[in-house]
Amino acid sequence: VISWQKVPLSAPQKGQVLVEFMLSPINPSDINSIQGVYPIKPHFDEKAGYAIGGNEGLARVVAVPDEEAAESPLKVGDWVLPRQSGMGTWRSHGVFDASSLMALRHSPRPPPEFAATLRVNLCTAYRMLRDFVTLAPNEPVLQNAANSGVGQAVVQLARHWGHRSINIVRDEGFEAKAAMLKSLGADVVLRESELREASLAEKLAPATTTPGSDKVLQPRLALNAVGGPATRDMLRLLGTGATVVTYGAMSRKPLELSAGSQIFSDLTAKGFWMTRWSRDAPPGAQQEMIDDLISLNIAGHLKPVEAATHVTASQLDQAGPGGGDLVKTILDAGSKHILDFEVADD
Amino acid sequence: VISWQKVPLSAPQKGQVLVEFMLSPINPSDINSIQGVYPIKPHFDEKAGYAIGGNEGLARVVAVPDEEAAESPLKVGDWVLPRQSGMGTWRSHGVFDASSLMALRHSPRPPPEFAATLRVNLCTAYRMLRDFVTLAPNEPVLQNAANSGVGQAVVQLARHWGHRSINIVRDEGFEAKAAMLKSLGADVVLRESELREASLAEKLAPATTTPGSDKVLQPRLALNAVGGPATRDMLRLLGTGATVVTYGAMSRKPLELSAGSQIFSDLTAKGFWMTRWSRDAPPGAQQEMIDDLISLNIAGHLKPVEAATHVTASQLDQAGPGGGDLVKTILDAGSKHILDFEVADD
Numbered sequence: 001v002i003s004w005q006k007v008p009l010s011a012p013q014k015g016q017v018l019v020e021f022m023l024s025p026i027n028p029s030d031i032n033s034i035q036g037v038y039p040i041k042p043h044f045d046e047k048a049g050y051a052i053g054g055n056e057g058l059a060r061v062v063a064v065p066d067e068e069a070a071e072s073p074l075k076v077g078d079w080v081l082p083r084q085s086g087m088g089t090w091r092s093h094g095v096f097d098a099s100s101l102m103a104l105r106h107s108p109r110p111p112p113e114f115a116a117t118l119r120v121n122l123c124t125a126y127r128m129l130r131d132f133v134t135l136a137p138n139e140p141v142l143q144n145a146a147n148s149g150v151g152q153a154v155v156q157l158a159r160h161w162g163h164r165s166i167n168i169v170r171d172e173g174f175e176a177k178a179a180m181l182k183s184l185g186a187d188v189v190l191r192e193s194e195l196r197e198a199s200l201a202e203k204l205a206p207a208t209t210t211p212g213s214d215k216v217l218q219p220r221l222a223l224n225a226v227g228g229p230a231t232r233d234m235l236r237l238l239g240t241g242a243t244v245v246t247y248g249a250m251s252r253k254p255l256e257l258s259a260g261s262q263i264f265s266d267l268t269a270k271g272f273w274m275t276r277w278s279r280d281a282p283p284g285a286q287q288e289m290i291d292d293l294i295s296l297n298i299a300g301h302l303k304p305v306e307a308a309t310h311v312t313a314s315q316l317d318q319a320g321p322g323g324g325d326l327v328k329t330i331l332d333a334g335s336k337h338i339l340d341f342e343v344a345d346d
Numbered sequence: 347v348i349s350w351q352k353v354p355l356s357a358p359q360k361g362q363v364l365v366e367f368m369l370s371p372i373n374p375s376d377i378n379s380i381q382g383v384y385p386i387k388p389h390f391d392e393k394a395g396y397a398i399g400g401n402e403g404l405a406r407v408v409a410v411p412d413e414e415a416a417e418s419p420l421k422v423g424d425w426v427l428p429r430q431s432g433m434g435t436w437r438s439h440g441v442f443d444a445s446s447l448m449a450l451r452h453s454p455r456p457p458p459e460f461a462a463t464l465r466v467n468l469c470t471a472y473r474m475l476r477d478f479v480t481l482a483p484n485e486p487v488l489q490n491a492a493n494s495g496v497g498q499a500v501v502q503l504a505r506h507w508g509h510r511s512i513n514i515v516r517d518e519g520f521e522a523k524a525a526m527l528k529s530l531g532a533d534v535v536l537r538e539s540e541l542r543e544a545s546l547a548e549k550l551a552p553a554t555t556t557p558g559s560d561k562v563l564q565p566r567l568a569l570n571a572v573g574g575p576a577t578r579d580m581l582r583l584l585g586t587g588a589t590v591v592t593y594g595a596m597s598r599k600p601l602e603l604s605a606g607s608q609i610f611s612d613l614t615a616k617g618f619w620m621t622r623w624s625r626d627a628p629p630g631a632q633q634e635m636i637d638d639l640i641s642l643n644i645a646g647h648l649k650p651v652e653a654a655t656h657v658t659a660s661q662l663d664q665a666g667p668g669g670g671d672l673v674k675t676i677l678d679a680g681s682k683h684i685l686d687f688e689v690a691d692d
Contacts, residue, residue, distance in 0.1 A: 257600055257615060258595070271610075273609045
């Protein structure tokens with residue numbers, strides 16, 4: 001049972017801070033988390049009898065215990081992001097350990113919607129492009145589900161870092177998806193149904209030919225959030241010694257790897273999970289990535305992922321007992337909503 | 347068309363040697379190679395109009411050009427193995443570049459049948475146990491097709507190196523396979539059909555419990571030569587962060603990887619191909635491995651893989667034009683035959 005409730009809040013103790021949330025996105029993985037089909041589950045407070053959903057969001061520090069104000073790593077007014085999943089971001093206020101939050105002190109500040117939505121999709125794209133294969137200038141990266149939040153970030157980051165992108169989307173609504181991805185810097189956009197066409201090599205050329213040379217660069221990195229037969233077709237485009245990184249399974253079908261592709265083409269398949277990376281990252285690495293992403297946004301190289309519908313806390317307050325039908329509508333829709341706590345930027 | 351023929355032989359030139367073959371195994375991959383469904387194809391001599399099959403075999407150096415005898419790395423009487431695939435070992439004599447052969451100078455010499463059959467199966471097992479996951483003492487390795495040549499070598503090497511082995515075989519003929527593998531040092535042998543049983547954890551215990559502790563060691567390395575549903579079941583036994591190495595596909599079905607196993611259990615899938623390893627190995631690594639394997643055999647830790655039926659050159663000579671039906675019988679049987687050129691050991 002999910003509802004919107006008023007609950008009491010304790011005062012921050014030593015090492016803790018009180019924050020107010022500004023924007024908290026609703027991602028598909030948050031829903032899976034509540035359904036219990038995701039390895040991270042919301043923390044259930046036995047005494048209070050509830051758990052708070054949400055893994056991503058932008059908050060602002062509103063209180064630090066007096067005796068700690070001088071030495072706390074966080075100051076009143078700081079914008080903060082959760083360092084880990086499972087902290088519960090769908091709430092107007094919360095008390096957290098200061099060490100579980102990361103301050104965003106970038107000046108100028110990025111738009112709040114960018115800051116609130118960067119930890120899941122943008123960070124996933126960032127790590128997958130950096131941590132598996134070292135791509136040279138002009139080398140292409142291959143991906144499916146390219147119109148997703150991660151996919152859009154991959155296109156923009158690949159473009160900015162001097163690589164090229166081959167983007168596969170489902171056939172439905174192709175023209176609009178292709179136009180959107182091209183506007184973000186995609187080199188090639190293909191329908192799933194085009195992967196078996198004889199003319200495919202020609203269509204790939206804008207991403208696979210070396211400028212001023214005949215050399216064809218076959219992709220050495222593929223990012224997979226689909227699985228099933230379309231992904232099998234996609235893997236045929238890879239060169240020898242390539243890596244496919246799986247971070248989702250929108251088709252609900254497994255990735256199929258022929259023995260030949262593994263043995264003779266030396267294909268490696270790995271998975272990526274942002275939650276694990278955040279947990280295991282060396283100190284400072286997460287802050288460095290976030291700062292880098294914010295700089296790219298401010299410099300105009302990286303747009304926030306798809307505009308979500310804002311649902312305000314006052315709408316939820318007015319929607320009947322516990323948020324009623326409005327809660328149901330939001331959750332059924334998945335990632336297209338963002339909880340907006342109507343906190344002024346400054 | 348495959349036949350047994352007498353063909354002229356040129357004299358060894360500078361940098362070459364003349365060898366006589368002693369034993370040349372017939373492996374399934376040799377047949378695939380001739381069928382053209384394997385990336386390595388026998389070298390077709392355009393001028394002579396034929397190619398010679400076979401990728402593995404033991405030969406003896408019988409002539410080195412006079413002017414080179416002093417400085418050649420090979421001496422008359424040396425036992426040699428081909429360094430690479432595709433050289434053509436199904437012949438009584440051959441002229442090769444000295445650099446393409448590896449001398450076996452181990453003293454005492456191993457049995458010829460061990461030397462002749464170690465490059466494909468034993469070396470594959472050796473590398474797969476060493477190059478992907480660094481197993482600690484008592485850690486288990488999981489494998490299917492465990493009664494194959496590679497599988498038998500894996501059991502023996504794992505035992506010798508202080509690891510444990512969980513061995514999966516097909517249900518047919520289970521008792522005999524299990525007895526054979528146990529005699530080689532297998533800790534656990536399972537039928538494919540047992541992989542979904544509730545009592546599985548208990549059956550795995552001899553390989554997964556730490557002596558004198560309750561700690562269960564889930565395998566971090568799986569070796570796969572099968573594919574399809576039975577392999578999917580096998581992968582469920584792996585721990586977090588494990589690697590599955592595919593070197594065959596006896597089921598002719600692909601390896602299926604669920605997104606969950608890759609994303610949340612951090613499963614990595616790779617392939618292994620001995621031919622690539624031999625081509626890319628650093629100087630000396632191949633010789634070191636061969637010497638190590640021979641030492642293990644001489645010390646009694648490593649038996650040669652399954653006894654093959656010897657087919658002698660004189661049987662082939664007598665079998666009618668080009669070897670006739672005998673050639674057909676041998677090739678249809680796959681790996682259970684070894685060409686025996688009836689060369690005395692010394």
